[in-house]
Amino acid sequence: MKKQRIALLGAALATAVALAACGSAGGGAATAGASADPNAVVQVGSLYEPQNLDNTAGGGQGITEAFNGNVYEGLFRLTDDGKVEPLLAAAHTVSPDGLVYTFTLRDGVTFHSGKQLTSADVKYSIEKVLAPDSKSARKSSFPEIKQIATPDPKTVTITLATRSISFVYNLSYVWIVNDQAGNLQAKEDGTGPYKLDSWKRGSSLSLTKSPSYWGTPATNGGVVFHYFTDGSALDNALLTNAVDVVTSEQNPDALAQFTDNPAYKVNDGKSTTKLLLAFNDRVAPFNDVKVRKAVSAAIDDKKLLQSIWGDHGTLIGSMVPPSDPWHTDLTGVNAYNVDEARKLLADAGHAGGFSFTLDTPNYDPHPTVAAFVKSELAKVGITVNINVITPDQWYTKVYQNKDFTATLQEHVNDRDVVWYGDPSFYWGYDNPQVTDWIKQAEQASSEADQTELLKKADRQIAEDAASDWLYLYPQIVVASTKLSGYPVNGLNSQFFAYGISKG
């Protein structure tokens, strides 16, 4: 069935982040060089076609994958190891109270239309993300902005209402667009190393080198993204050389045909996509922490991960993936222990078990995972009624109306543990201490303070079993050995193509 993913909060599936630009490029980097053809066009296979070409208009993860860093650039760029580095901002300063940010723009940057980049474009681009009709994934992550001033064409001054240590990080998601460009849903005007050549809806999107690029030009002649709705068809395209690389392999059982073949390389990268059994912490029986802990302890996550992903993927004990700066290994908290689960249930007054309905999205792997959860919980006397729903129904019933008892969902973003600080979020986790820590973390004056506070919050949600974090998805990029310099890690759907060489 068609692979479909809920882009939580409009955000996209973490697919891949590259790093050719900072020299830590992934797969097969050693083969780059003499044999590479600078005019070769890289054929990329993906399951995620953009809805439109504008990431503030619900373009989805597909447009992030194709355009982020390739066609559009931000003031900052998120690198492979999750760090933020300047891109269109040559320098920036922050006032001592942490409220006023002053950015100096890089010289000599032009849009693909030929216009010079000015501070007015930056102001327009940020306002576009924050506009009432914006569907940007990061809109709600931004702090309240009091004012955006443009004292001269090279300087932007932003005044915040409250301190926000993630502000610069969040700016890495803001594409700087030409303020004269108008509607960008079917065209583009960015500053990146590639410009849009053509977009054939339902089929492909091709990018060619931008001759006027301000930075290091791409190491290939262009990129074509080919869109597939079926993973097997995509694998076959790779086998028949119709594509050179698959950005995110979703079927571990298809990997055998590539691992045994010297013409391909399978890369296991870092992912930020977490599979959650999310309880509705507001309603019985899951408003009782003992019941949540019991359910967490009754499910053998290791066996589940092995069942779904074979030898790939990672176990996690909370919402923070290893690539976030505040990761701690919490897999030992509420670890698999059926006896403990039974004891907790008895303590909670459910010695005879209970039953609940699990709202299950109808696409892989959720129905299979639901069946596994049902079978595990049956062992401690809990009856699970599986209710299969569509992604649209999930969005309305679970996410908006919060009309559920428990659900399965994948959460794709990095640094998203902060949602546990919002009691109005769909899972309804409400611990004032955690809310306070997360708020303080955002207003912290140093990253060390932020990290420490988020670590505390992370441990607390794990101990409260706010949700059951089943596993972290693997991030598997499969590529022809003719390619080098392609991104292998999964971070917010990015797929930087400019460093890829094709021999």
Next chain:
Amino acid sequence: MRRRAFLVTGIVLVAVVLAVALLSLFWTPFPAADTTGGRLEGPGAHHLLGTDKLGRDLLTRLMIGARIAVAVGAGAVALGALLGGAAGLLAAFANRWLDDSLAALLDILIAFPTLLLAMLVVAARGASLASAIVAIGLAMSAIVARLTRVLAKRVLAMDYVTAARTSGVSWPRIVWAHVLPNIWPTLAVNLALQFGLAVLAEASLSYLGLGPPPPNASWGRLLQEAQSTVLTAPVGAIAPGVLLVVLVVGVNLLADGLRDVADPTRRRHR
């Protein structure tokens, strides 16, 4: 007697699936929710047909799938026969205006793809075994109604029915004594064919994730789950497919054979 061979083959194939479905109510090799097997084990002494991703016994799941297939086939046919039969008879007895309206409505319903209609019902009622039966039964009732209407009208035009009517026999009595006995053989053959189509429709719905929810092991769902592992564990995809073919071919042969038994004129022509 080639035709007789077809009938017997049909009966045997259907009987095998029915027996498996019945057996699954009392005994399966493993409990349905047992996940103690390894991931995608091949066929062996312990798990005769191997296991799925979660380590569940494939044979057990196929047996439960047979139960679902038979339940959906029988349920949908019963519903289609009741609703469609009633609507068809009503149209046949109704005045011209009502008959024309019903006929037009049936034509529209038949033109509407069964699977799409079923998906609408599932969307409205939620995915469950009952939804699948209702959805497929509803779609089927239009086909049964049209056939019933045509067959009944033909009988109603007979002189002996006119005679019965003029002598004051009530219409329920006419249906019971004259119409049903005459249309039943053709209708039964058609319902047998519809049984096969219902099984396929349920498999399609389940394949799309709109059938009975997991862990119900519908054959369509088994096929869908096995699709991604067809290279590493082919039995998982082949076995439900083979069973689907066995059941559907079985009912078709059975229907074919029934037609010959029910309609001796056909046999004479051959």
